[in-house]
Amino acid sequence: MEHDVKFSRRRLLKTAASVGSAAVIAPNAFADTFPSRPIRLIVGFPPGGPNDIWGRLTGQWITERLGQPVIVENRPGAASNVAADYLVHAAPDGYTLFLASFPNAINATLYDNLQFNYIRDTAPVAGIARSPDVMEVNPDIPVKTVAEFIAYAKNNRVIMVSSGIGTSMHMSGELLKMMTGIDIQHVPYRGSAPALTDLMAGRGHVMFDAMASSIGYIKAGKLRALAVTSKERSGALPDVPAVADTVPGYEVTAWFGLSAPANTPPEAIGKINTAVNDALAVPANAARIAEFGGTPFIVSPAEFGKFIADETAKWAKVVVAAGVKPE
Numbered sequence: 001m002e003h004d005v006k007f008s009r010r011r012l013l014k015t016a017a018s019v020g021s022a023a024v025i026a027p028n029a030f031a032d033t034f035p036s037r038p039i040r041l042i043v044g045f046p047p048g049g050p051n052d053i054w055g056r057l058t059g060q061w062i063t064e065r066l067g068q069p070v071i072v073e074n075r076p077g078a079a080s081n082v083a084a085d086y087l088v089h090a091a092p093d094g095y096t097l098f099l100a101s102f103p104n105a106i107n108a109t110l111y112d113n114l115q116f117n118y119i120r121d122t123a124p125v126a127g128i129a130r131s132p133d134v135m136e137v138n139p140d141i142p143v144k145t146v147a148e149f150i151a152y153a154k155n156n157r158v159i160m161v162s163s164g165i166g167t168s169m170h171m172s173g174e175l176l177k178m179m180t181g182i183d184i185q186h187v188p189y190r191g192s193a194p195a196l197t198d199l200m201a202g203r204g205h206v207m208f209d210a211m212a213s214s215i216g217y218i219k220a221g222k223l224r225a226l227a228v229t230s231k232e233r234s235g236a237l238p239d240v241p242a243v244a245d246t247v248p249g250y251e252v253t254a255w256f257g258l259s260a261p262a263n264t265p266p267e268a269i270g271k272i273n274t275a276v277n278d279a280l281a282v283p284a285n286a287a288r289i290a291e292f293g294g295t296p297f298i299v300s301p302a303e304f305g306k307f308i309a310d311e312t313a314k315w316a317k318v319v320v321a322a323g324v325k326p327e
Contacts, residue, residue: 031267034094035068041258042073042087043099044080049163049192050131050210050292051080054256055099057288058128061279062272070097076190078326079103079166081111088121092261094268097125100259105311106166109319111326118259119312124305125258125269126276127297129289132230132253133172133208134215135243136223141205146227146246149206153182160184161195161204165326168254169195171315172208172229174322179247188327199223210254211236211293228293229253236293255297255311257304269301 041059045051052074059070075083080103090096104118135146143149152158162169165188177184187204189195192213199207200222207214208229215236217223227243228234229252243250258276260269279285280296289296299307318324 030265031271034265034268034271035066037095038069038071039066039095039097040071040073041097041099042075042083042090044075044077044083044101044103045163046076046191046193047074048213050212050254051099051101051256053212053292054101054128058099058258058276058279061285062275065275065278066271079107079110079164081107081114084118084122085114085116087259088116088261090261092123092263092265094260094264094272096261097272098122098259100124100257100308102168102171102254102311103164103166104259105308106171106315106319108312109316110166110324119305119309121262122259123262123264123269124301124308125260125264126273126301127255127257127299127304127307128276128280129292129294130253130255130297131211131292131294132228132234132242133168134211134218134225134234134237134240134293135172135176135206135208135227135229136199136214136218136225137206138199138202138204139221139224140202141224143226144224146241146243149226150180150182150246153184158182158184158205159203160186160206160208161199162186162188162207163192163195163209164188164190165324166319168229168252169208169210170324171318172252173206174324175250175252175318176243176247178318178322179250196223208252215291215293234293235290255307257297257299257308273301 043051043055055072062070087098143152160173198204218225225240231251277298280298286296
């Protein structure tokens, strides 16, 4: 099975290091004038979902610090591959950014026919946030704990909805299936919002959604939270246990950051990284992130590149073992 995994850990780390090293700040005339016009931020999922939420928040923070508007452009499709492909063909001038997230690490193994290599063809810019997903069910489902859900799934047909194949929502469910032996049917949607709508309407039974898009419904009683997917409880839902409390070793954490086309000037990358990290260090912004169940993800471009490489290697094994296939 190891031979089926496309990317070796050593190769990924080497590539990430070479890409990340390009982001060393070297002040010059470009750095003094950048940015001189609006910046586009490409989001690979529809409006209203967690990627869109994090993208718009980050765009506001960059605008406040660099003085140019950040225009969020949603280009959904193929678990963000449509948007990623658009990014790698954009001009590497610092004026096109991409909301990088968990699916980009999954897609490297999930898709056989990608026309790009995400690590090779993009430049890491900045982290934004890390957040567990929350395992939630329609309140009509007669379960209140993970253990009860596992028992229920072994005796009933259960539909798991998600925002798409290869997302953290999908892989959270696949990992639970692998570790417990349950069989739940996955129904992918084009984004988190329609999946949530059907979950609340009873057309789905369970979802591993990002807190950013579900926490309001949970607090309003429209969804029942069973657990969070991080190792420990989240401060946003302190009364909700972790899946790992019932299934030892279970852990999935969604993450969000910014990438740019490969060969983007390091001056632009450095300036954006500083703007984002400065924003994440502001207590009010950190509190806003916490409201969505996340924590600030403050890293250098090189550190973010290594993180993406590590995630790609980790989840490649799960994709192969679970036999996950794209639509």
